Amino acid sequence: MALNVYLSGEIHTDWREQIVEGAKGLEVRFSAPVTDHDASDDCGVAVLGAEENKYWHDHKGAMVNAIRTRKGIADADVVVVRFGDKYKQWNAAFDAGYAAALGKSIIVLSPPEHQHALKEVHAAALAVAEEPRQVVEILTYVLTGKLPA
Numbered sequence: 698m699a700l701n702v703y704l705s706g707e708i709h710t711d712w713r714e715q716i717v718e719g720a721k722g723l724e725v726r727f728s729a730p731v732t733d734h735d736a737s738d739d740c741g742v743a744v745l746g747a748e749e750n751k752y753w754h755d756h757k758g759a760m761v762n763a764i765r766t767r768k769g770i771a772d773a774d775v776v777v778v779r780f781g782d783k784y785k786q787w788n789a790a791f792d793a794g795y796a797a798a799l800g801k802s803i804i805v806l807s808p809p810e811h812q813h814a815l816k817e818v819h820a821a822a823l824a825v826a827e828e829p830r831q832v833v834e835i836l837t838y839v840l841t842g843k844l845p846a
Contacts, residue, residue: 698840699724703773705766705796706789707781708732712806712829716777719833723840728769730762737762770796775839777832778822780807780815790818797821804832 702725704713717727731737741748741757748754770776776796778789796803803822806829807815819825826832834845 699726700774700836700840701726701728701772702775702777702836703727703769703796704729704777704779705770705792706777706779706786706806708734708737709781709783712779715829716832716836719830720836723836725836725840728772730766730769766792767795770801771799773801775802775804775836777804777806778818780805780811780818782808790815793818793821804835806832 700723704716704727708730713727713729713732720727731740738755738758740761741759742754744761745757748757770792773796776792778793778796780786780789793803793805804824804826805815805819805822806826807819809827812819824831824835826835837843837845
């Protein structure tokens with residue numbers, strides 16, 4: 698068995714790298730949004746032309762980024778959605794809802810202090826982890842049937 702895993706959400710820490718490194722040796726193919734914040738914000742105007750109004754600047758970027766996001770989530774067997782400590786990741790909540798609507802298996806990765814704010818997102822998930830290592834352990838178990846050491 699192999700898994701396609703889409704890593705959605707917070708882009709300011711190395712949680713993705715921790716999961717990818719921890720899953721070495723497993724049959725997992727990872728995909729993710731563009732994590733270069735400036736490129737993600739400016740892709741629409743860089744390709745489609747400048748906008749004076751910030752709303753339209755952001756709107757163009759969101760539309761272009763959505764092409765990658767929709768494809769990544771649609772192709773995924775598992776969607777990991779990370780909510781970080783510092784910023785409100787509305788896009789991550791949207792990705793979780795989209796993945797849920799498509800019937801994808803969702804693992805939420807979030808700190809315990811966000812439990813109340815994310816209760817609906819957590820309710821749609823099949824697992825709620827606090828550490829990237831736990832995501833790796835879930836993927837290991839799913840693929841091998843082996844429990845953590």
